[in-house]
Amino acid sequence: MIIADRKPFEEIKAMVAPFNRILVLGCGTCVTVDFSGGEKQVGILAAELRMARQLEGKPLETVEYTVQRQCEWEFIDPIAEMVRGVDAVLSMACGVGVQAMAERYPDKIILPALNTVMMGMPIEAGVFVERCAGCGNCVLAITGGICPIARCSKNLLNGPCGGSQNGKCEVNPEIECAWQLIYEKLKSMGRLDVLLEIVEPKDWRPAGGGGPRKILREEVMIEKVEV
Ligand code: SF4
């Protein structure tokens, strides 16, 4: 899932300072699961903003709503009237959701309340970790299912850098060395021979080095479109 984090309150307050009536818009998918931008967080942020503005003597009116997914037209088209009725929308979606709103409602000011951080997963309650960097050419088959792009600080593809200490990464001793993990995993599976294959330098174009990426699935297109 996409993991995001709420921006500092003062930054959000400054963004909405020029407006009298805003829509605080949550997203019911990834950011609900990671507790950054779901219905509950919408209610908390809206209340915080109203209280802060009340104390400043410039009351703020908030409309609160959460759609299933802000990154799909079918979920944001039905809220057109709600969007029309406010000065600005404070989106609590990831950056994709914010951009979908900005694209669908080009005359409306759409503001991001979250910082989109990574693609990851919860490993225990309240702990989210990065697992994929969307490199466009997955190598997990040869790394024991452990990603050296997202989890090795140097994105190494042919083994460790040599700086790890006691299984920890030399760049950040608080994280585990991805290549130590890969080695141990492959060893436990009796697959260490996989590491003898030299991996060629990575083609970073599928990772975004060739510009913004898109995927076309002609079999599900209603009509062929230029994007
Ligand atoms: S190798 Fe690439 S696609 Fe596969 S998990 Fe890592 S970043 Fe994601």
Ligand code: SF4
């Ligand atoms: S110590 Fe391990 S995880 Fe850190 S940069 Fe070196 S190989 Fe990558």
